Amino acid sequence: AAGIHTIRLVLPPARHAGAPAIELIADGKTVSSLVLARKPVPHRTIYVLPHSHVDVGFLFYQPVAIHLHHVYINDALKLIKQTDRLSPAAKFKWNIESMIEVDGYLKGFESRRAGTPTVMANLSMRYARAQWALTARIVMN
Numbered sequence: 001a002a003g004i005h006t007i008r009l010v011l012p013p014a015r016h017a018g019a020p021a022i023e024l025i026a027d028g029k030t031v032s033s034l035v036l037a038r039k040p041v042p043h044r045t046i047y048v049l050p051h052s053h054v055d056v057g058f059l060f061y062q063p064v065a066i067h068l069h070h071v072y073i074n075d076a077l078k079l080i081k082q083t084d085r086l087s088p089a090a091k092f093k094w095n096i097e098s099m100i101e102v103d104g105y106l107k108g109f110e111s112r113r114a115g116t117p118t119v120m121a122n123l124s125m126r127y128a129r130a131q132w133a134l135t136a137r138i139v140m141n
Helices: 062-082 099-107
Strands: 021-026 029-035 119-128 131-140
Touching: 062 099
Parallel strands: none
Antiparallel strands: 021 029, 119 131
16 A cells, blocks of 8 residues: 555564564565664663652751641641542542651651641561562551
């Protein structure tokens, strides 16, 4: 048929350097040919890890910034409680960007005023199959 046709050719990784000839044959005739230079490439495994960079104190002095993060955690916990009975899609979701926020929040939690929601933190780190996973979960009672 007339027009532009695209043919995708998937080849296994080259084990040795070479230049195989590739031919496109239609009705027994070579319509097009190509010499494809191939070299082996080293096998590499690339691990992609989620990362977040937080400059505590970039906009405010560090004590002020840490305090603001604690306010954000309290606000998030209130919104989590307020939306707890909604459908999963409608529930409030929030991601804490760094552990310094959680660490400081939990250290100062006992000294906070009465009426603050009870918070339990479950932190775990595991190493499995060459991957680090850090899990932080804050549960509100």
